[in-house]
Amino acid sequence: MSVSPESLRLQMRGISKRYPGCLANDRIDLNIQPGEIHALLGENGAGKSTLMKIIYGVTQPDSGEIVWRGKPVKMRDPAMARSLGIGMVFQHFSLFETLTVAENIALAMGRAAGTPKQLEGRIREVSQRYGMALEPERLVHSLSIGERQRVEIVRCLMQDIELLILDEPTSVLTPQEADELFATLRRLAAEGCSILFISHKLGEVRALCHGATVLRGGKVSGHCVPRDCSDLELARLMVGDAEGLESTYAKVQGGEHFLQVNELSWENADPFGTSLRAINLEVRSGEIVGIAGVAGNGQDELLAMLSGEQLLHKRDAASIRFAGEPVANLRPDARRKLGLAFVPAERLGHGAVPDMSLSDNALLTAFQQGLVSNGLIKRNKVVAFAEEIIRRFAVKTPDAETPAGSLSGGNLQKFILGREIMQKPKLLVAAHPTWGVDVGAAAAIHRALIALRDAGAAILVISEDLDELFQICDRIGALSSGKLSALTDTPSTCQVEVGRWMAGEFGANPSPIDQAAANPAPLS
Amino acid sequence: MDIDLLTNIFYAMVRTGTPLLLVALGELVCEKSGVLNLGQEGMMLFGAVIGFIVAFSTGSLWLGVLLAIAAGMLLSLLFAIVALGFNANQVATGLALTIFGVGLSTFAGAAWVGKPLTGFEPIALPYLSDIPLIGRMLFAQDLLVYLSFALFALVAWVMLKTRIGLIIQAVGENPDAASAMGLPVLRVRTLAVMFGGAMAGLAGSYLSLAYTPMWAENMTAGRGWIALALVVFASWRVFRVLLGAYLFGLASIVHLVAQGIGISVSSNLLAMLPYVATIVVLVLLSRDAIKTRLFAPVSLGKPWQSGH
Numbered sequence: 001m002s003v004s005p006e007s008l009r010l011q012m013r014g015i016s017k018r019y020p021g022c023l024a025n026d027r028i029d030l031n032i033q034p035g036e037i038h039a040l041l042g043e044n045g046a047g048k049s050t051l052m053k054i055i056y057g058v059t060q061p062d063s064g065e066i067v068w069r070g071k072p073v074k075m076r077d078p079a080m081a082r083s084l085g086i087g088m089v090f091q092h093f094s095l096f097e098t099l100t101v102a103e104n105i106a107l108a109m110g111r112a113a114g115t116p117k118q119l120e121g122r123i124r125e126v127s128q129r130y131g132m133a134l135e136p137e138r139l140v141h142s143l144s145i146g147e148r149q150r151v152e153i154v155r156c157l158m159q160d161i162e163l164l165i166l167d168e169p170t171s172v173l174t175p176q177e178a179d180e181l182f183a184t185l186r187r188l189a190a191e192g193c194s195i196l197f198i199s200h201k202l203g204e205v206r207a208l209c210h211g212a213t214v215l216r217g218g219k220v221s222g223h224c225v226p227r228d229c230s231d232l233e234l235a236r237l238m239v240g241d242a243e244g245l246e247s248t249y250a251k252v253q254g255g256e257h258f259l260q261v262n263e264l265s266w267e268n269a270d271p272f273g274t275s276l277r278a279i280n281l282e283v284r285s286g287e288i289v290g291i292a293g294v295a296g297n298g299q300d301e302l303l304a305m306l307s308g309e310q311l312l313h314k315r316d317a318a319s320i321r322f323a324g325e326p327v328a329n330l331r332p333d334a335r336r337k338l339g340l341a342f343v344p345a346e347r348l349g350h351g352a353v354p355d356m357s358l359s360d361n362a363l364l365t366a367f368q369q370g371l372v373s374n375g376l377i378k379r380n381k382v383v384a385f386a387e388e389i390i391r392r393f394a395v396k397t398p399d400a401e402t403p404a405g406s407l408s409g410g411n412l413q414k415f416i417l418g419r420e421i422m423q424k425p426k427l428l429v430a431a432h433p434t435w436g437v438d439v440g441a442a443a444a445i446h447r448a449l450i451a452l453r454d455a456g457a458a459i460l461v462i463s464e465d466l467d468e469l470f471q472i473c474d475r476i477g478a479l480s481s482g483k484l485s486a487l488t489d490t491p492s493t494c495q496v497e498v499g500r501w502m503a504g505e506f507g508a509n510p511s512p513i514d515q516a517a518a519n520p521a522p523l524s
Numbered sequence: 525m526d527i528d529l530l531t532n533i534f535y536a537m538v539r540t541g542t543p544l545l546l547v548a549l550g551e552l553v554c555e556k557s558g559v560l561n562l563g564q565e566g567m568m569l570f571g572a573v574i575g576f577i578v579a580f581s582t583g584s585l586w587l588g589v590l591l592a593i594a595a596g597m598l599l600s601l602l603f604a605i606v607a608l609g610f611n612a613n614q615v616a617t618g619l620a621l622t623i624f625g626v627g628l629s630t631f632a633g634a635a636w637v638g639k640p641l642t643g644f645e646p647i648a649l650p651y652l653s654d655i656p657l658i659g660r661m662l663f664a665q666d667l668l669v670y671l672s673f674a675l676f677a678l679v680a681w682v683m684l685k686t687r688i689g690l691i692i693q694a695v696g697e698n699p700d701a702a703s704a705m706g707l708p709v710l711r712v713r714t715l716a717v718m719f720g721g722a723m724a725g726l727a728g729s730y731l732s733l734a735y736t737p738m739w740a741e742n743m744t745a746g747r748g749w750i751a752l753a754l755v756v757f758a759s760w761r762v763f764r765v766l767l768g769a770y771l772f773g774l775a776s777i778v779h780l781v782a783q784g785i786g787i788s789v790s791s792n793l794l795a796m797l798p799y800v801a802t803i804v805v806l807v808l809l810s811r812d813a814i815k816t817r818l819f820a821p822v823s824l825g826k827p828w829q830s831g832h
Contacts, residue, residue: 077706078705093701094701096702098822106690107702108705
């Protein structure tokens, strides 16, 4: 880039950062111009998070230089970054649920917040100017995820901001909400604010960003203008020549119904949780059914129902059936005996016990695989079973005695998924099977799921990643506010339509009653 | 029941509820910041004994109160160093602090048991204290009770209306987010813990210098524990803490009055009344799960360190 350093908003030169056991950033250069929407692309673990923490002053680089508006600066802490005009919207929001929108913003602004009256006025002004509707007096816990993100962004915009960093902002949004966010970002950029947009979704980077820096394995693997590149070119920059990038799998019809969910309703006692409303769903042996949805629309509750973490009363036992047998009142171990395998959303704590070794974790769900006789554990078989999982699913670990908690998220995911698949289940329920997993490993997991399907298992995948669902699922539906849309053959629908379901618009012309039910009144 | 009896019951209700109110207000602030300090009983006892010794030796009640507050703060600082500085388990640390405070106060006060002292005397405000029923309750108390009214108003105002209150609440709900905003989480928590210690010390000195001006081993009689329960069952709401404290006071008085007029129920059963009544009423009040979740400090009792 032939721009003089003085005219750049932010320049990073030769940034390196080493953590024990890995070089997270290796001599990284990054330039952002005023009013530019710049993408930082890369797989999980490529060093994006580290780099953005360095910009925002959360961690300090081991070497390298940050130049802000032509002047070298040492970013001591987030407060300093904010005072320079750098704002950041984290992937996991840093909001206080029991406070109102205005109070959340007041906390971040310090003394500059002024009186509550003045602040409310300014919040309304900013949110209107950028087309992000917000009600300052609402409590944050009653807001949807999209609204919470607006609070985070407005909070940044309340101060004079010159660089806005967004970490995977669309991962929690429906496609429609993402479009609204892009409109806001374009307006901001047009006013001269620079935006650093961190993502691994190629389509949206090409639609939104002026320039891109691509990271791979802690190094810059290329700069490009996303608009002029194809998805495949960008993907190559991100992952090198990994196989399976463009795999398509044949869609199948499946056989007998194995899992049947019939009018499943459940009133959630947790005021911050979601209640399930008359869910109907079947999964046939030999097919993969996908359920899309923005996090917090009932996925966790549905998973707890299916796995048996949440039991129903005996009189409602028939609302969930495995091969015709009522199971909704059975505990997880009884359901596993009937052929269930389960990959929960939380790897640590639900999927695995962090302090226990991989082999012990393998035993925890696979005790029916001949690993126990007369109540005694057959230690050799357990270790052999764990080592088989590690080998077949290419889990990176020193050995089977390593504690589960010391594995990276992606590796542990491969291990948990492998453990479940190796048990040859009749029904596999998997939540976010490739969340936080790199592209190569994700392709391997997809192949394993397809192989399991072709071997005749019924598979239910709950994921927020529409690309993934469209790639592997034979039928697809979406959860919205605890209600499930009708399931449709994947080839006969499209992401835009599923996006509408995710927003609660199930019919072609939703009736006013449906709309009211899909947008419940906020808690008071 | 005649008016005089009721007037006297209300008066005694406030006097009996005051030590509870003071401790519970301190614990409320402490818990709102996300720290569970189970050392209230120990800090109270230490405050009570130090307050008595100082007042007895120097003849100055106020110096006794001041040093009792300092004594409570000293113990709470100890707690803060162990539980916040070294991230020790808060429950275990708090229990240890109570056991330590009980032993320390018994040891320090051994020579002062049963010594007589003229404590704080009630000061009746002219005219106001003659109002029927509530005049004596509100306007014929000793100075420490008046101070407790002021401290209640102060805590309510700070927690509900000020930025400091907002910061304390934020730190107790989501310390990671608060830290990311540049709020000094550990400093806020340490100060909140020390405020709790100061209030416990003050409450202790009220017992030994005003309520029953003397020193006796274990004279707090579990009030520190009741205050802890009060805060939880009041769903961390400051007005309910006041309600609970005075309810406890009222029930304590009712059991004395009942004995006085010769109701033939075992006095042991009657002595349970204040504890049972307070907890039952507050449990009934805190049934609303949504409201309780809204006011509960989410990260209560969870150790936290910066840089994660």
